[in-house]
Structure formats: C-alpha cells, structure tokens
Amino acid sequence: MNAPIRRIAHLDMDAFYASAELLRYPQLKGLPVVIGGGRRKVDEAIQDLPEGATLADIPLAAFPVLKDYTGRGVITTATYPARQFGIGSAMGLMKAAKLCPQAILLPVDFERYRAFSRQFKQVILEIAPLMEDRGVDEVYIDFTDVPGGQREGGRVLARLIQKSIFQATGLTCSIGVAPNKLIAKMASEFNKPNGISIVHESDLQTLIWPLPARKVNGIGPKADAKLERFGLRTVGDIASRERDWLIAHFGKATGAWMHEVSWGRDERPVVTESEPVSMSRETTFERDLHAVRDRAELGAIFTHLCQKVAEDLQRKGYVGKTIGIKLRYDNFQIATRDQTIDRFIDDAKAIRQTAGQCLKRVPLERPLRLIGVRVGALVRAGSSEANAGAPSRKRGSDRATGATNGQATASLF
Incomplete structure (x- = not known):
C-alpha cells in the first residue's frame, strides 16, 4: 500500500x-x-x-x-x-x-481575542490532533493521516474545520492546503476571507511562480529590494537562477534557501510542542509619561505588567530567572536591561522586585512612550531544573539604542 x-x-x-x-x-x-x-x-x-x-x-x-x-x-x-x-x-x-x-x-x-484563540484551536485539535500553534490567529495542521485529509487534496477536511470553527465561535477562517508549510502559508492568502485553496506539487509553476517574491515567508523588504535590483520580481524569477548564482549574490545560507523555496521545497515538520524562550508584556502610552511627574501612574502600570507576566507564566506552567525591562523614549530610542537571579520564579512580587532593580540602571530623564517587562530563561514549573534551583551568579546586561548616557535618576517608579 x-x-x-x-x-x-x-x-x-x-x-x-x-x-x-x-x-x-x-x-x-x-x-x-x-x-x-x-x-x-x-x-x-x-x-x-x-x-x-x-x-x-x-x-x-x-x-x-x-x-x-x-x-x-x-x-x-x-x-x-x-x-x-x-x-x-x-x-x-x-x-x-x-x-x-x-x-x-x-x-x-486582548483578553477577548485570546479567549477566542483558545476556543478555535481546541476545535481544531478535536478534529486534527497534529497542530502547530503559530500565534493568536494562525496555525499549521498536518492533514496527512487524518480522516478526510487526502480527499480532494484536503478540501473535505478543511471544509469540516471551517464549519466547526464557525459553529463554535461565529468566526471565519481561510485555509491553504499544500505539500508543505511554505506553500500552505502562501495558499491561505489566495481566497480570503472564508476561503479554501488547494495546491498540489504540479501546481508550482502555475500558482506559485507568478507570485511576487515578497509572498515567500522569510523574504523581507531588504531582500526583496535586492532581488528587484537584479530584475527578480516573482518566485519564478528566483527559480530561474542557478543555485550557485543565488549563493554568490545572497550568501551561502540565504542563497541556498532561496533556491529551495522557489522550487517549493520545505521539509519542516508540524511541531506540536514548542517551548517558549521568554514571556513578556508591554504597553504604549496614550501620552508621554515622565518618571518624576507621572511616577504614580507609571508605577501602577509597571506593577500591572509584572502581574500579567506572572499570570501568563502560571497559566502556561513556566518559571524563569532572567528578568528584563524595555523602555522606549519620546524620541523613539530604546533601552533594555535584564538581570539573572539565582532561582526560578513566577510570582508577580518577585518579578516586580527584580524588574525594579533593572530600572535603577536606565536613564529616566526623558519622557517615556512605552514600557515592557520580560521573564526569560524559562523552564517548566516542577521540572528537575526548576526544583534544583541551582544558584547562579547574579548578572545583568544592558542594551541602549541612543539612550542618554549617565546615571539613572533617583526617582524610580
């Protein structure tokens, strides 16, 4: 068989x-x-x-x-x-x-959107268990061995999932089914909204090659501009060039990758479990806030962000020990600081305390547009690594993009 x-x-x-x-x-x-x-x-x-x-x-x-x-x-x-x-x-x-x-x-x-996200993903998992979560509003699904996944190239199963999500949430989705993730992502854009697009290997030249190069996930504005300078505007244009030519002009890794994707090759599996590296929350203010004049307001926002990150960690079952902050000033320049502590945490008070220490190492003379809090070096709560809590020397790192040099102000929120 x-x-x-x-x-x-x-x-x-x-x-x-x-x-x-x-x-x-x-x-x-x-x-x-x-x-x-x-x-x-x-x-x-x-x-x-x-x-x-x-x-x-x-x-x-x-x-x-x-x-x-x-x-x-x-x-x-x-x-x-x-x-x-x-x-x-x-x-x-x-x-x-x-x-x-x-x-x-x-x-x-966002709370409403996350609730809908969990709901539609649960619907999918009940029909097709091999699902890769790619964010709040998109997923990859392996149809290969699922009942209906081969019928009409996958259209039968896609139609069932569409109908089931709509019945459960009232929301519509668009689905592309193809031999791999690369082409499937492009295909999901073909018939929006509420569309289904089926692409077979034999459709590469007719459906994929005419697409603009920017439609390939991974070709950004800079790469697209460079391709344009060589007269390569479509996926087919890239496929027309030899692999060695692409490597010579775009580098060994990028050139080889461009050659593969232009010919529709992508062996990446659908990954059902992916461990996050970090979790973060940030917010942009409606008006610039100053560390001294708006200290109380900033303090409340900062505490709230720490609480939300803690809730995210607890809900998803992770602990971390690298705590970081991010600031964007009124001139759009960014500064980040982080500190690694000697134990894994997921509680808001401990996150707030360490994040506050990071704040002492940033200049706060300029008004702020944005503030964020991040917890990194994540491991599963209850894991042997988390329970061991091996002490590590406290260390911190700074990164500033055009921020003011000098000591932080004494007034911290």
Whole structure:
C-alpha cells in the first residue's frame, strides 16, 4: 500500500480581532472599522445603555470615529471594508484618519481575542490532533493521516474545520492546503476571507511562480529590494537562477534557501510542542509619561505588567530567572536591561522586585512612550531544573539604542 501524500494546512483567521469585535457589535458589519489606540476593559458605550438594551442596540452615532481621534496610537487591525481605503496594521491612527475619517474606532480587547484563540484551536485539535500553534490567529495542521485529509487534496477536511470553527465561535477562517508549510502559508492568502485553496506539487509553476517574491515567508523588504535590483520580481524569477548564482549574490545560507523555496521545497515538520524562550508584556502610552511627574501612574502600570507576566507564566506552567525591562523614549530610542537571579520564579512580587532593580540602571530623564517587562530563561514549573534551583551568579546586561548616557535618576517608579 502506498504511503499517503503529505498534506499540510495553514489556517489563518480572517481579520481576527476585528471579526471578534463584530460579533460583539453586529451593527458594524460591512462598515470600515479600525481596532487600535488605548485599551479599556469595559467599552465606554456600555455605560450609556438603557436598561434591557444589548450591545447590538447601540446606535452607530454613539461610536467614536477616526476623524475625532487625537493621539499617537497605532492600528492593531481593521475590517476588510477599512482596508479598501489603504488602512493596515501598524499604521498610525492619525494617518488612517486622513484615509478614512468616517471609520469607526474600537479599543483593543486582548483578553477577548485570546479567549477566542483558545476556543478555535481546541476545535481544531478535536478534529486534527497534529497542530502547530503559530500565534493568536494562525496555525499549521498536518492533514496527512487524518480522516478526510487526502480527499480532494484536503478540501473535505478543511471544509469540516471551517464549519466547526464557525459553529463554535461565529468566526471565519481561510485555509491553504499544500505539500508543505511554505506553500500552505502562501495558499491561505489566495481566497480570503472564508476561503479554501488547494495546491498540489504540479501546481508550482502555475500558482506559485507568478507570485511576487515578497509572498515567500522569510523574504523581507531588504531582500526583496535586492532581488528587484537584479530584475527578480516573482518566485519564478528566483527559480530561474542557478543555485550557485543565488549563493554568490545572497550568501551561502540565504542563497541556498532561496533556491529551495522557489522550487517549493520545505521539509519542516508540524511541531506540536514548542517551548517558549521568554514571556513578556508591554504597553504604549496614550501620552508621554515622565518618571518624576507621572511616577504614580507609571508605577501602577509597571506593577500591572509584572502581574500579567506572572499570570501568563502560571497559566502556561513556566518559571524563569532572567528578568528584563524595555523602555522606549519620546524620541523613539530604546533601552533594555535584564538581570539573572539565582532561582526560578513566577510570582508577580518577585518579578516586580527584580524588574525594579533593572530600572535603577536606565536613564529616566526623558519622557517615556512605552514600557515592557520580560521573564526569560524559562523552564517548566516542577521540572528537575526548576526544583534544583541551582544558584547562579547574579548578572545583568544592558542594551541602549541612543539612550542618554549617565546615571539613572533617583526617582524610580
């Protein structure tokens, strides 16, 4: 009996954050909606709801729009109608307001999105157990040996997963099924939203080679610009060059990799368990905050970040002993500091104490735009390494990008 043909799927939720918000506010469907700016646990509109009314009853006129926004927030995501105006992730809200002033602005709600993420992934695991988690809104799935995974190239199983996720969450997703992860990821973009795309090895020249080189996951703006200088604009253009030529112009590792991916070769397995190296939380302020004038506010934010990192560690079953901080100043320059302690921890108080020591080693004269807390050197809680708690010499490291030299200010939050 012949071995089954390898079939790998890439599943990408459609405008995930925005779609989650549209479930909460169905009256916004079909409208340009932007998610971004500040965070708040309870939407302000809820406070004005009459007794017995639901979120779906909030009139459109009650929602804030981009033209009235003032601040430096950035877009997390946007609905497809908003994207038609050229609005995209990471764009400044003020810039987006010029492109689509009538777009409705909603705050981000990461707790809601993470809850939906856990829900749709559990649906997948009940159908196809070989799943690789790639973030809050995307996964790889090995269809090869799953019932239905070979039928119509994987379309039957993809359709079942799509339907099951929609029934459980009300959200749609797009799925690409191909011989490997590389092509599957490209294929998941072919028919968005709520699409299924099937690619076979024989489809390489017709479906993959005409794509822009930037569609290959791993070819960024710099590599794309260099390819462009050589007249290589598509995946097929790269495939037309000899392996040695690519190595000569892009280096041994990158050139060899480009040759392989342009011919659709990718043997990476679907990895069901991947151990995180670190966990972090950070936040960008609506206005610049100063370590002295805004000490109380900064202190509360800093403590909250430490608490959230501790909750993440405890929920996922990890402990760590390298504690770090990240600051972005008002001039966009960044400074980081970290310190390794002699025991593994996952409690907020201990994280806050060590992170506070890191703060003493950064200049705090300039106003701050962002602050973050990170716990690294992770091991599983309860593991022999964690229980041993082998003492290690305390050590710290500094990295500053254009930060002010000199001693930290005495006023620490």
